Amino acid sequence: MGRLEELNREIASCRKCNLGYSRTNPVPGEGPEDAEIMFIGEAPGFHEDRLGRPFVGASGHFLDELLEEIGLSRDQVFITNVVKCRPPGNRDPKPEELAACAPYLDEQIEIIKPKVIVTLGRFSMERYFPGESISKIHGRYKRIGNTVYLPLFHPAAALRQRRWKEDLREDFHKIPELLKMVKENPVEEEEESGSNDEYQQLSLF
Numbered sequence: 093m094g095r096l097e098e099l100n101r102e103i104a105s106c107r108k109c110n111l112g113y114s115r116t117n118p119v120p121g122e123g124p125e126d127a128e129i130m131f132i133g134e135a136p137g138f139h140e141d142r143l144g145r146p147f148v149g150a151s152g153h154f155l156d157e158l159l160e161e162i163g164l165s166r167d168q169v170f171i172t173n174v175v176k177c178r179p180p181g182n183r184d185p186k187p188e189e190l191a192a193c194a195p196y197l198d199e200q201i202e203i204i205k206p207k208v209i210v211t212l213g214r215f216s217m218e219r220y221f222p223g224e225s226i227s228k229i230h231g232r233y234k235r236i237g238n239t240v241y242l243p244l245f246h247p248a249a250a251l252r253q254r255r256w257k258e259d260l261r262e263d264f265h266k267i268p269e270l271l272k273m274v275k276e277n278p279v280e281e282e283e284e285s286g287s288n289d290e291y292q293q294l295s296l297f
């Protein structure tokens with residue numbers, strides 16, 4: 093059994109927070125174990141909870157559309173959320189739920205080792221850009237070692253706001269160039285480019 097599959101089994105029986113008791117299905121995430129790009133959203137919604145799959149509602153269709161625009165399909169990327177079980181009524185995840193679930197995401201990242209981590213919405217942004225505002229830093233990346241972190245608006249939010257939808261589309265189109273940059277310019281593991289405090293405006297376009 094692969095490490096991701098093992099982890100999925102662990103998540104399937106998890107009751108480390110209350111969401112484990114109200115969910116229909118856990119939604120660990122999906123995609124290949126060697127995915128170069130990982131998308132991290134917020135939490136499963138109604139449809140995701142029913143099917144046990146991430147981003148399958150309207151925002152998922154929009155995500156598929158955006159992936160297609162940059163020449164990718166869903167089976168080439170890994171898609172997950174910061175919490176793996178649906179908060180009742182689609183409320184925001186609570187701090188204790190985020191904390192309880194964080195080790196699963198840590199382990200997914202450790203297994204997959206993505207080159208580009210795309211955060212969708214403010215909860216996943218907060219993991220890598222604490223205290224920041226998504227409307228201020230969306231589309232501005234940070235590179236640490238051989239991983240680039242790119243904060244984007246959540247597709248569900250973008251579907252509600254026309255302006256954010258255009259911003260998301262524009263930011264999304266930076267992904268291929270960022271992946272190329274990190275692959276073509278690897279750094280030694282201990283060497284860091286970028287920092288937690290400084291964001292880089294993409295100057296490749």
Ligand code: SF4
Nearest residue numbers: 106109112177192193
């Ligand atoms: S949300 Fe995460 S920590 Fe909470 S029960 Fe589900 S898998 Fe476990």
